[in-house]
Amino acid sequence: MDEVKLNIFGFGNVGRATARILLEKESVFKERYGLVFKVLSISDTSGTVWLPEGIDLHEALLVKENFGKLSAWINDYEVYNLSPTEAVREIEGDLIVDVTNDKNAWEWHMEALKIGKGVVTSNKPPLAFHYSELTEKAEGKGLPYLFEATVMAGTPVIGLLRETLLGDSIESIEAVLNGTTTYILTQMEEGVSFEEALKDAQKLGIAERDPSGDILGIDAGYKATILHCLAFKPITFDEITVRGIADVSMEEVRKSRREGKTIRLVASIEEGAVSVGPREVPRGSPLAVSSTQNAAVMKTDLLGELVIKGAGAGLRETASGVVSDIVKAALKIRGA
Ligand SMILES: NC(=O)c1ccc[n+]([C@@H]2O[C@H](COP(=O)([O-])OP(=O)(O)OC[C@H]3O[C@@H](n4cnc5c(N)ncnc54)[C@H](OP(=O)(O)O)[C@@H]3O)[C@@H](O)[C@H]2O)c1
Numbered sequence: 001m002d003e004v005k006l007n008i009f010g011f012g013n014v015g016r017a018t019a020r021i022l023l024e025k026e027s028v029f030k031e032r033y034g035l036v037f038k039v040l041s042i043s044d045t046s047g048t049v050w051l052p053e054g055i056d057l058h059e060a061l062l063v064k065e066n067f068g069k070l071s072a073w074i075n076d077y078e079v080y081n082l083s084p085t086e087a088v089r090e091i092e093g094d095l096i097v098d099v100t101n102d103k104n105a106w107e108w109h110m111e112a113l114k115i116g117k118g119v120v121t122s123n124k125p126p127l128a129f130h131y132s133e134l135t136e137k138a139e140g141k142g143l144p145y146l147f148e149a150t151v152m153a154g155t156p157v158i159g160l161l162r163e164t165l166l167g168d169s170i171e172s173i174e175a176v177l178n179g180t181t182t183y184i185l186t187q188m189e190e191g192v193s194f195e196e197a198l199k200d201a202q203k204l205g206i207a208e209r210d211p212s213g214d215i216l217g218i219d220a221g222y223k224a225t226i227l228h229c230l231a232f233k234p235i236t237f238d239e240i241t242v243r244g245i246a247d248v249s250m251e252e253v254r255k256s257r258r259e260g261k262t263i264r265l266v267a268s269i270e271e272g273a274v275s276v277g278p279r280e281v282p283r284g285s286p287l288a289v290s291s292t293q294n295a296a297v298m299k300t301d302l303l304g305e306l307v308i309k310g311a312g313a314g315l316r317e318t319a320s321g322v323v324s325d326i327v328k329a330a331l332k333i334r335g336a
Helices: 013-024 026-033 057-067 084-090 105-114 124-141 157-164 179-189 194-203 218-231 250-258 315-333
Strands: 002-009 035-044 047-050 078-080 095-098 118-121 170-176 261-270 273-282 293-300 304-311
Touching: 002 013, 002 084, 002 315, 013 026, 013 035, 013 057, 013 315, 026 035, 026 315, 035 057, 035 084, 035 315, 084 105, 095 105, 095 315, 105 118, 105 124, 118 124, 118 315, 124 218, 157 218, 170 218, 179 194, 179 250, 179 261, 179 293, 218 261, 218 273, 250 261
Parallel strands: 002 035, 002 095, 095 118
Antiparallel strands: 035 047, 047 078, 170 261, 170 293, 261 273, 293 304
């Protein structure tokens, strides 16, 4: 049985969902892959809980859910005040799992790779701004740097581009990559105003408390940048064009509906050209998704048109991508 030591950064929605799945699937990982995961540290913004013998994830979940912060854990565990870079350097581990929303996380991803640790992340900005540096460093070191959950949650669009379509050349990708904007546009079709629809989305937990990243198209832009890096060549978010849905009027939404179409925030990705913006799509199009579903229509030279559609958000759905990457990374580290 191979033991793989994890350092988890971020114990919010996705971090906790990942911990729950690590618990729930413990026997599956043992039986199917011969892997045992031991979590040596968990960090949130209040501190880092670190135990060389391995942290009890049930207890960690109870502390975070009851007290809101890991630093409230005072019984058997020491809570350290370390920056992420210090935690990466000082705490033993094979793999760091970054499920934070820290925009500067690329710095400590780089540190992990430099000292021989693999990285799994659901955090988009490191990839959207530093794809080349990070993936080149990982390759040079022979380490896994995996990020399935950054685009379309656990729906395996990254794996498809990175590991499956190895002989095809991608010609274009069109995709709906943000569920919050789909929800708001769908509500507007029902006559609900933009402002009301946004409030509803926040109440339902679909939109973030600060929804600007979704509304302005930044979240979809990060994801489109990552897809371009995989399908064509590395670029950064600064090189793409983004327009959000804030100026889509009720009248435009109604007109599309009358004409049998629907407006979605669509990312169009071709070699050297990425744009995100509201676009009319026919009702029967694979891009006419609803709720938090995402879809991508890819055109390749060999396969022609390929559609991948599935959950684009949600906790277990995102954790599915994170956990798949943890298993993949562990198998790579163990040389399986
Ligand atoms: N939710 C989804 O459906 C989804 C889907 C795909 C990708 N993602 C991405 O996955 C990541 C996590 O999402 P989430 O929904 O779980 O967010 P969240 O609930 O806001 O959790 C973020 C966590 O990161 C911690 N954190 C932030 N900066 C940190 C730092 N420097 N060091 C240590 N911990 C830090 C926060 O600590 P505190 O608890 O102390 O605040 C919190 O525990 C984000 O990057 C998000 O974009 C989310």
